[in-house]
Amino acid sequence: MRPSAGPLRGVRILDLSWGIAGPVGVLLLAELGADVIKVEPPGGDPFREQPAYHVWNRSRRSVVIDLKHDEGRAAFVRLCETADVLVETFSPGTMGRLGLSYQALAESFPRLVYCSVPAYPPGHRFAERPGWDALVQARAGMQNEQPGWRPGPVFLHFPAPSMAACFLLASGVLSALVHREESGRGQHVQTSLYQGVFAFTTMIWQEHARSDAPFRMMLGKTYPPGVHQTSLFECADGQWIHAATMNGRTPTRTPEEILGLDPVDPMALYGDPELRARHETDLRAAYLRRNCRELVEEFHQAGLGAEAVTPMSDVFTHPQFLANGMVETVEDPELGSTTQIGVPAVLAGTPGAIRGGQPRVGEHTRDVLTEVGYSVADIDRLTGAGVVEEGATWAP
Numbered sequence: 001m002r003p004s005a006g007p008l009r010g011v012r013i014l015d016l017s018w019g020i021a022g023p024v025g026v027l028l029l030a031e032l033g034a035d036v037i038k039v040e041p042p043g044g045d046p047f048r049e050q051p052a053y054h055v056w057n058r059s060r061r062s063v064v065i066d067l068k069h070d071e072g073r074a075a076f077v078r079l080c081e082t083a084d085v086l087v088e089t090f091s092p093g094t095m096g097r098l099g100l101s102y103q104a105l106a107e108s109f110p111r112l113v114y115c116s117v118p119a120y121p122p123g124h125r126f127a128e129r130p131g132w133d134a135l136v137q138a139r140a141g142m143q144n145e146q147p148g149w150r151p152g153p154v155f156l157h158f159p160a161p162s163m164a165a166c167f168l169l170a171s172g173v174l175s176a177l178v179h180r181e182e183s184g185r186g187q188h189v190q191t192s193l194y195q196g197v198f199a200f201t202t203m204i205w206q207e208h209a210r211s212d213a214p215f216r217m218m219l220g221k222t223y224p225p226g227v228h229q230t231s232l233f234e235c236a237d238g239q240w241i242h243a244a245t246m247n248g249r250t251p252t253r254t255p256e257e258i259l260g261l262d263p264v265d266p267m268a269l270y271g272d273p274e275l276r277a278r279h280e281t282d283l284r285a286a287y288l289r290r291n292c293r294e295l296v297e298e299f300h301q302a303g304l305g306a307e308a309v310t311p312m313s314d315v316f317t318h319p320q321f322l323a324n325g326m327v328e329t330v331e332d333p334e335l336g337s338t339t340q341i342g343v344p345a346v347l348a349g350t351p352g353a354i355r356g357g358q359p360r361v362g363e364h365t366r367d368v369l370t371e372v373g374y375s376v377a378d379i380d381r382l383t384g385a386g387v388v389e390e391g392a393t394w395a396p
Contacts, residue, residue: 006033025169164196
């Protein structure tokens with residue numbers, strides 16, 4: 001693994017997370033320079049079979065320790081002596097049953113920042129219930145508020161609760177580390193997937209009760225879909241455009257003027273389904289007569305929002321994307337050379353860096369245990385007893 005870089009150099013994190021929020025949140029800290037040690041159970045993290053884990057688990061080292069074994073827990077506690085942060089995403093009560101709860105560790109390690117990310121927050125009536133992103137979406141009301149192609153709740157393919165919680169994790173840990181500089185003490189940082197939902201709360205929920213009829217129709221869970229789905233048009237060159245949306249500027253021309261169509265009264269469209277259907281047919285025919293790139297330029301010149309719908313493969317090969325360091329070639333121990341997104345946070349003075357692909361299961365067990373004082377004989381004995389594993393080659 002390449003040496004650490006970035007402002008968190010010297011900070012050690014013990015990563016006991018799985019799922020999405022924990023691995024991605026820790027990844028943000030790892031690539032800002034933290035020394036992340038992923039502590040895996042015997043056989044490795046069962047989620048390693050997920051393709052995304054080859055990105056989410058990069059830039060860290062892997063040790064395998066059986067936390068259900070007395071000597072395994074003892075080895076983990078020795079790791080805690082060298083750690084600044086511990087991140088866990090187990091079901092509530094799991095760390096307590098192992099004797100590794102915040103309360104159990106804080107007395108011996110008062111500077112430790114201990115971060116927990118369960119499904120629901122402490123005090124919630126389901127705080128003790130294991131959770132899954134989709135189930136938290138349902139319980140939190142997100143699926144009910146999501147506009148879709150039909151009335152009723154709609155499942156989000158994007159794991160919004162987890163992807164919000166990963167940033168809450170990172171900001172919470174960083175805030176606790178900053179406070180530790182002043183107080184000398186760590187603390188228990190807690191967030192949850194449920195709280196991640198409400199980090200994304202938007203005008204859809206806030207304004208729905210007071211909105212007028214056009215706004216309700218725009219966001220309605222009806223078929224045909226609302227305005228954002230019907231703003232996608234195919235052009236003459238086979239490309240698609242997302243056109244005529246708001247962009248904060250005052251328009252100087254209407255989409256109809258740009259496309260050579262007769263003017264329409266937007267309020268009349270809302271009130272007349274047949275007129276609206278004919279207008280959409282005319283729009284789609286007009287877009288098919290025009291070049292996508294030319295239309296994008298005309299819309300922008302007129303103060304209207306529009307962009308080409310770009311395939312992701314084109315994004316990753318674009319010269320500007322490459323020049324900005326947004327894409328990197330990462331050598332993965334199992335996949336070989338891979339193309340991955342670069343470090344998402346850019347610091348001019350202390351830039352972060354990708355330090356390597358997802359490590360093999362237990363790849364660094366011997367190195368890490370040696371760092372905390374275990375002898376070669378000790379490690380050999382623990383390996384033979386199945387308390388730790390090293391250098392295993394994982395296969396799905």
